[in-house]
Amino acid sequence: xxxxxxxxxxxxxxxxxxxxxxxxxxxxxxxxxxxxxxxxxxxxxxxxxxxxxxxxxxxxxxxxxxxxxxxxxxxxxxxxxxxxxxxxxxxxxxxxxxxxxxxxxxxxxxxxxxxxxxxxxxxxxxxxxxxxxxxxxxxxxxxxxxxxxxxxxxxxxxxxxxxxxxxxxxxxxxxxxxxxxxxxxxxxxxxxxxxxxxxxxxxxxxxxxxxxxxxxxxxxxxxxxxxxxxxxxxxxxxxxxxxxxxxxxxxxxxxxxxxxxxxxxxxxxxxxxxxxxxxxxxxxxxxxxxxxxxxxxxxxxxxxxxxxxxxxxxxxxxxxxxxxxxxxxxxxxxxxxxxxxxxxxxxxxxxxxxxxxxxxxxxxxxxxxxxxxxxxxxxxxxxxxxxxxxxxxxxxxxxxxxxxxxxxxxxxxxxxxxxxxxxxxxxxxxxxxxxxxxxxxxxxxxxxxxxxxxxxxxxxxxxxxxxxxxxxxxxxxxxxxxxxxx
Numbered sequence: 200x201x202x203x204x205x206x207x208x209x210x211x212x213x214x215x216x217x218x219x220x221x222x223x224x225x226x227x228x229x230x231x232x233x234x235x236x237x238x239x240x241x242x243x244x245x246x247x248x249x250x251x252x253x254x255x256x257x258x259x260x261x262x263x264x265x266x267x268x269x270x271x272x273x274x275x276x277x278x279x280x281x282x283x284x285x286x287x288x289x290x291x292x293x294x295x296x297x298x299x300x301x302x303x304x305x306x307x308x309x310x311x312x313x314x315x316x317x318x319x320x321x322x323x324x325x326x327x328x329x330x331x332x333x334x335x336x337x338x339x340x341x342x343x344x345x346x347x348x349x350x351x352x353x354x355x356x357x358x359x360x361x362x363x364x365x366x367x368x369x370x371x372x373x374x375x376x377x378x379x380x381x382x383x384x385x386x387x388x389x390x391x392x393x394x395x396x397x398x399x400x401x402x403x404x405x406x407x408x409x410x411x412x413x414x415x416x417x418x419x420x421x422x423x424x425x426x427x428x429x430x431x432x433x434x435x436x437x438x439x440x441x442x443x444x445x446x447x448x449x450x451x452x453x454x455x456x457x458x459x460x461x462x463x464x465x466x467x468x469x470x471x472x473x474x475x476x477x478x479x480x481x482x483x484x485x486x487x488x489x490x491x492x493x494x495x496x497x498x499x500x501x502x503x504x505x506x507x508x509x510x511x512x513x514x515x516x517x518x519x520x521x522x523x524x525x526x527x528x529x530x531x532x533x534x535x536x537x538x539x540x541x542x543x544x545x546x547x548x549x550x551x552x553x554x555x556x557x558x559x560x561x562x563x564x565x566x567x568x569x570x571x572x573x574x575x576x577x578x579x580x581x582x583x584x585x586x587x588x589x590x591x592x593x594x595x596x597x598x599x600x601x602x603x604x605x606x607x608x609x610x611x612x613x614x615x616x617x618x619x620x621x622x623x624x625x626x627x628x629x630x631x632x633x634x635x636x637x638x639x640x641x642x643x644x645x646x647x648x649x650x651x652x653x654x655x656x657x658x659x660x661x662x663x664x665x666x667x668x669x670x671x672x673x674x675x676x677x678x679x680x681x682x683x684x685x
Contacts, residue, residue: 224341225414227324228334228473232497241312242321250366253373258607260635265375271636277568278605278636282575286567293560298423300553302430304541305515306437310423311492316416319367319409320476323360330356334473360410361402368402414477418488428487433518434547436540438491440471440482440513441521448482453506464512468502471495471513481513491515515540574612575603576666576675581642586682592649595626596681600641602666604633610668614643617663621651621681645681655683 255262257276264273272279272287279286301308310317331337331352343349372394373381384390390398408416417424431437445465451457457464465482472480474494479486481495499513511534520540535543544550581597589595604610610633616623627643645662647655659680666675 223478225476225478226334226337227476227478227494228470228498229328230470230474230494230498230501232494232500234493234497238312238317238321238492238494242318245313245315245318246322250370253370253378258635260607261377263374264377266636267375269636270638273607273636276607278573278607280575280603280605280636280638282603283571283605286564286571289560289564289567293557293564296553296557296560299430300550300557302427303432303435303547303549303553304544305491306431306435307424307427307489307491310417310421310490314490316408316421317476317490317492319405320413322363323409324476326359326363327356330359357410360406364402364406364410365398366402367405368398368400371401372397414488417477417490424487430549432549434544436515436517436537436544437485438481438489438493438496438513439485439516439518439521440465441511441516442482443521445482445512464503464506464508466502466506470498470502474498485518571605572673572675573604573606574610574666574668574673574675575605576664576677577601577603578662578664578677578679580679580682586684588684589646592652593647594652594681594683595644595646597642597644598664598679600643600664601638602631602633602641603638604635607635609634611670613667613669614641615665615667616645617665617676619662620660621647621655621683623647623662623681647681647683652683656685658683 252263253261257273260273262273262275266272270281272283298309327337331340340349340352369381369385375397376394381390381394384394412420445463447461447463448465448467449462450466450468451460451462455462469480471482472478472495474497475481476492476494477488477490479488481489493515496513496515500510503510503512514534515537516534577600579599579601581599584597587595600614602612602614604612612631612633614625614627614629614631616625624646625643626646628641631639631641633639659682662679662681664677664679667673
């Protein structure tokens with residue numbers, strides 16, 4: 200992989216070490232095409248999900264709520280308790296495998312189309328273009344001295360950025376505090392310290408990363424950009440320039456036959472560089488900074504259309520494809536559609552392994568969440584007193600029970616003890632109400648009469664606790680022991 204970004208494009212600056220580039224603000228030219236439409240479709244989809252979920256209600260609760268104080272997570276009617284963190288781990292493993300699978304197929308498409316940094320940078324640059332104009336207008340504004348007009352344009356842009364950032368931070372907090380409660384506290388100026396901190400922190404992170412750092416996050420801060428090369432091989436599809444067809448590049452009139460002039464298809468218009476959000480020249484080869492967004496493909500295809508040449512000079516292609524799909528003399532050849540080339544990778548061992556692991560993890564996660572019990576019971580004997588004599592000469596053991604309702608509805612439950620070697624008497628609440636997602640501790644005692652104590656003296660008797668809900672029928676059981684003193 201070539202990590203250089205065409206160092207010849209930028210002049211050397213006095214005082215900088217050799218090989219170090221000066222920082223240059225990137226103003227990407229606007230372009231239209233199918234990859235742009237896909238990017239905006241994913242912007243809309245991801246942001247509808249992110250901004251919309253905190254407002255969605257489910258069974259009288261937020262559809263998605265991470266209640267850290269009560270240690271319970273509401274997920275579309277399911278309630279996950281601390282005992283269910285294994286499913287969160289499975290979800291993270293599934294997400295990682297999906298990322299690896301997509302990377303093995305088509306490189307950094309996650310970075311180019313759905314990464315939050317990419318999505319918010321796209322939103323911020325859209326606001327910038329509305330406030331300051333197109334590429335040339337923004338460059339002129341950068342070079343212009345400060346004036347009232349420049350102050351208004353820049354101030355309007357930063358105000359819009361700040362409002363979007365604060366709403367983004369508030370939305371994040373809405374996943375941990377119900378959004379109606381959060382807005383009510385905000386309207387009454389009673390927002391808590393943690394809510395205030397995370398709103399400002401996440402909002403500031405969005406403002407700085409998407410407004411100022413932009414491509415620097417992808418190039419220098421994101422760890423995925425550093426290790427993604429280990430998941431690529433010669434068959435992975437990446438945004439690539441077909442140098443065998445495009446070289447030697449050079450400008451020419453439309454009437455000039457490129458083959459007769461010994462020129463390639465590339466007219467060296469540099470539009471592929473001008474539209475790149477990270478400022479690289481894809482013609483220099485595969486680079487670690489490339490996020491596979493495909494904007495250079497749209498720009499190049501538009502130029503090829505105007506020249507009456509086939510598309511695909513820049514396209515999603517693998518190294519193996521570029522080495523074999525070119526006729527002598529660099530003449531363009533037919534390239535199968537992208538979806539067909541993606542399906543054709545199904546026989547690759549790496550892709551097969553990722554696919555099998557992905558399907559297996561998804562099956563385990565779905566099955567586990569669908570079959571997990573929503574009524575649970577844990578019992579622990581009081582360790583301070585193993586056993587004691589009751590007032591009637593019998594024996595008594597004290598237990599600490601934990602009753603858990605892992606559903607989004609209230610439940611009326613009955614607590615009982617199964618028949619065993621002794622006739623146990625339950626002292627404590629037998630009927631209880633469990634609120635949604637509640638883990639309720641209860642202290643109860645079991646007693647046996649004097650006759651059972653005399654008959655079982657010195658033995659440890661098994662006990663089975665039962666928690667029942669009749670609507671709908673569900674039973675939770677757990678085992679413990681009863682110590683009978685001599």
